[in-house]
Ligand SMILES: Nc1ncnc2c1ncn2[C@@H]1O[C@H](COP(=O)(O)OP(=O)(O)OP(=O)(O)O)[C@@H](O)[C@H]1O
């Protein structure tokens with residue numbers, strides 16, 4: 001019995017090690033592949049023209065691979081989505097955690113978790129038929145397919161993550177902090193604002209980062225809604241095209257081994273760097289808050 | 292009963308029943324607590340001491356599905372009346388909890404919080420009050436060089452004294468202590484007892500304690516609770532030397548509880 005147990009233990013342990021290392025190996029392989037294909041592009045084109053080029057005409061002759069409009073498109077849509085989803089999401093989390101009655105809280109939480117499960121294509125589609133015409137009408141635009149529409153849609157997709165995780169963080173704040181604050185004569189709002197928010201800050205921050213993660217990686221909904229014009233945007237009310245949407249839209253038609261093909265991998269590298277930098281900053285912040 | 296009768300009565304509890312959902316935790320309590328005196332609440336675990344003391348600054352409101360009958364008067368005013376501001380009550384009636392519960396902030400910010408909440412913005416005044424209250428709670432010498440350290444790095448006893456300082460900083464008139472020394476070592480306990488004796492010169496004190504010697508040392512009046520009922524109330528001297536009720540005597544001599 002004891003021996004069988006030990007053998008079992010041995011195999012389970014090895015299995016876990018294999019699973020763990022496999023996932024790491026895959027990530028490394030993907031990275032190597034991405035780097036190899038992407039860096040090939042720079043054999044033919046200069047990095048400077050790529051990053052600061054203002055025109056993305058992959059199919060014209062000669063082709064132009066300026067990625068700046070795509071970067072700005074991604075940045076604009078993402079910042080817009082953050083500006084909408086962070087304040088709304090955190091406020092909503094506080095509402096559910098602190099204000100609403102327990103019964104309603106259950107209903108709202110379940111509802112929000114359901115929202116998180118809606119596939120992004122569906123959200124994009126709903127946005128296309130409802131939000132896009134609305135934006136067009138409100139701002140009297142020639143088209144409603146704009147960065148703003150994309151931001152609102154992405155905010156909508158980031159919100160369930162932000163609300164749900166931030167709410168957990170707020171609920172996890174020990175009750176004794178709130179009691180201490182109220183016993184000192186603080187109002188409910190003062191307790192929330194100066195004690196609970198501070199105590200829940202690391203968790204809320206993590207919630208925001210995860211929400212942003214979803215926004216940056218999102219492709220489908222953005223492709224359907226932002227108009228896909230690879231021009232440098234000046235306001236939120238113009239069509240834009242993001243890095244992700246570019247890869248998704250053009251990978252199918254790019255001929256393998258062509259400059260266009262390698263350029264899309266180079267776009268992938270840019271995306272990778274952006275995500276890496278954001279995660280890095282988030283890590284620094286988290287460590288600082290923990291201290 | 293006439294309110295004017297109680298010339299130095301600070302808090303009067305009248306016919307109070309209290310329920311958690313359907314279970315009754317307090318049964319028909321009548322009790323007066325006097326100005327510049329310490330009243331000790333004693334009794335076996337689960338008899339409703341915490342429930343009782345938390346009624347005095349309306350902390351039980353935070354627990355859903357509770358129900359209060361009867362009246363609690365602070366200086367003759369019903370603290371649960373519709374036109375009474377709960378924030379005002381809690382500023383007047385401070386509380387130190389059983390477990391030390393400093394905020395996860397610096398020592399300084401723990402103390403300044405209550406003042407800011409009160410709307411005090413004058414930095415000098417805040418600093419003055421912080422120093423005063425730290426000195427009163429006998430913590431000043433230990434923390435004066437590290438006021439901006441996180442309060443959670445203090446020892447348990449220091450944290451509890453910080454909580455007392457935090458309570459004193461907002462200048463309440465009544466202070467409720469719920470087993471303030473439960474998690475403390477004998478030295479810290481002695482320091483806090485000294486402090487309470489000192490405090491009662493200027494404040495009205497109510498203290499829950501499991502420690503009979505502590506009740507005897509710090510309090511002037513003692514109330515003995517059992518299973519949600521107030522069994523006996525009187526001067527501490529009388530309760531400890533010649534209790535009228537048999538159950539009180541049995542509890543004090545350690546035969547149950
Ligand atoms: N939040 C609550 N919900 C339901 N019942 C509660 C709650 N808090 C206390 N009770 C019940 O009320 C009764 C009195 O509890 P209370 O905490 O007042 O006792 P206590 O005298 O302070 O005990 P201890 O000395 O152990 O602190 C107990 O039976 C307890 O189970």
Ligand SMILES: [Mg+2]
Nearest residue numbers: 340341342389
């Ligand atoms: Mg208790």
